[in-house]
Amino acid sequence: MVYKKGHILSEESRRKISEANKGKHLSEETRKKISEAHKGKISSMKGKHWSEEIKKRMSESAKKRMSNPEERKKLSEAHKRKITWNKGISPSEETRKKISEANKGRPAWNKGKPFSEETRRKISESRKGKSPWNKELKGEKYKKHYSNGMGGTFKLRQIPHNKGISPSEETKRKISEANTGRHHSKESRRRISEGHIGEKNSAWKGGKSFEPYPLYWTNALKKSIRERDNNTCQLCFKEGKAVHHMDYNKKNCNPENLITLCQGCHLKTNENREKWIKFFWELKRLKAENRSKIYLVPLVSKIRVFPVVFLDSPF
Secondary structure, three states: OOOOOOOOOOHHHHHHHHHHHOOOOOOHHHHHHHHHHHOOOOOOOOOOOOOHHHHHHHHHHHHHHHOOHHHHHHHHHHHOOOOOOOOOOOOOHHHHHHHHHHHOOOOOOOOOOOOOHHHHHHHHHHHOOOOOOOOOOOOHHHHHHHHHOHHHOOOOOOOOOOOOOOOOHHHHHHHHHHHOOOOOOHHHHHHHHHOOOHHHOOOOOOOHHHOOOOOOOOHHHHHHHHHHOOOEOOOOOOEOOEEEEOOOOOOOOOHHHEEEEOHHHHHHOOOOHHHHHHHHHHHHHHHHOOOOOEEEOOOOOOOOOOOOOEEEOOO
């Protein structure tokens, strides 16, 4: 039977066609012939777009089909244990370039379309009780996973595409406006807080912070250290009120092991402790030399490497 253009099959006809084709599969030979026959041919839909009416009908049909639990179960079973055809295949540089050029100037399909409260609730419910896929990727497991490259698209220690590129003022303004007035709920804050407590925190050192200070760690001792350092942070030269153990040993309260810092610099010293220990002992060594004064060049805010210069005071 020949149908006219635009003819829509009835539900009964579709059901009959579906039942007639159940259990039928194309042989490998037939698939190969179809593939060869289409090679080099331009798709009939190239450059064409579905009309809004057709899109609407397709959307409604898909929604109706996926609302049926039986259909969803069949779809899930059909995809189980199936390996995607492009797994482990990294797109070539030429392909990436074409994709990039094709998408330039195109706004994202969901730009300006925030999720509805109902959609957010469904996403939240579906993720409850599930652990992130990379939760157990630590240490050697992390290195092994990323050194293989997630399909070859990412390598461990690969330089990010935007490293050294600061966002424009326009981008900063848009980000600021997008986040204005947005706040985490009390529940979200509680979960974030619990996710960083104790062993879950990346800076966890086995509970050292709970170890008690010795009896000779007194206010008088701390005051004497601050007065010795002129109540000045020995890193940035601002007012200093915190007294820091240079070797991170609470029980070592020898004045030579103590130094005055401001609150901001004191927080910085919680990271890269081994480097800070070396840095402070170098400072101590230079002070021990017969120099009346040492002028320390102020450090930048985020310290990863310590290109510190020590100079005699010009005064």
